[in-house]
Amino acid sequence: MSQQQGLGPRKAALFLLDQVTSEGKLLSELIGEGALQHLPAEDRARAQRLATETLRGMARADRMLARFLQKTPPEAVRNVLRLCTVELAGGEAAHGVVNAGVELVARNKRTATMKGMTNAVLRKVAAEGPDGWAKLANPRIPGWLRGPLKDAYSPEIVAAMEAVHFAGAPLDITVKGDVAAANDALKGEILPTGSIRLANAGQVSALPGFDEGDWWVQDAAAAIPVMVLAPQDGEKILDLCAAPGGKTMQIAASGAHVTAIDSSVGRMIRVKENLKRTGLTAKTVTSDAFEFSEGGFDAILLDAPCSATGTIRRHPDLPYAKDGSEFQDLIDQQARMIDHALTLLKPGGRLVFCTCSLLPDEGEVQVDEALERNPGLTVDVDALDVAGVDADWRTEEGGLRLRPDFWADKGGMDGFYIAQLRKPA
Known part of the structure; x- marks a missing residue:
């Protein structure tokens, strides 16, 4: 591949990195908005892969680069260095990577004067190569999230999560x-x-x-909430936050009559596309969850909006695009969603509450507090008797705590919390 042929995907990957690290955007948002549409399909895939791999190895790249930098360069240059370092660590030809990095810096009027430094640093990184990269410790989760995780889990568990995150999904x-x-x-x-x-x-x-x-x-972990719900043929079931539709399709495949709710027109289009491709049927409603008032459901699945901290092994951009400032608003919203969902259930109906979060405040604590707010509400621990679910994953209040380091030898899983609640009859 010539330098010019390889520059397009690298330039696009650099744009994605800049948007994540400087603007707090998520890769899924950027790609959904068409950030890569100007590229051929093969280059789109390469740009996304380069950006994802760079974010996954960001902390390790920074440690390697720190040895050769006298001071931290502007973020635009730093991201070029990070991108090229990860490529060099992966065994890409040094000549092409270094030249591409220099060209990316030179083409930006604000950074062009730093092309000589870029060349010198990347040549030193290339001399270290994959062997030098392999000697570095696994990248750590950024401090804003690592702190809360250390409060919830042992240092050994946090380190095991970080190892799985770095390995990818x-x-x-x-x-x-x-x-x-x-x-x-x-x-x-x-x-x-x-x-x-x-x-x-x-x-x-x-x-x-x-x-x-x-x-x-x-993801295998994301499939477990519906297994806990155990939908039955003919039941009336609500998927309260449905997009992108994986759980909706699981429920529909059981023969249940499922209503899928999501507040986003764009995300609901994706749900409909997935249903059409799989030949499954569901009633789809684009609505704010709190404005939906139809009742009489036998069961409800509430995969509530959350910090998504359990999905870092698949979405390594998340720790760099977020800073934890939205946690409390999400926690408050989840509590209100649980209480609203209970009003839509038949007496004796069941509610599976789940979040793809590693934070107990978005899982175990939510269930404890829901039980305090709603007299007669109970946790159905028998619902957790699902094939393949380890008894050690159960929690004190009666839910399941899934972690990325579970099944680490197989590639791990998303972090999730899952509990089934029973409304009084």
């Missing part, structure tokens, strides 16, 4: 029908809970069974 698939038959074609690993895991999936839409709608992408 394989692709997990939820199958609509026969899991074994689907895996015969996909050639993956069937996990204890029934998801299929692919270590090197490649282009998702090219995988066997995609066009036929036989399955959908869903």
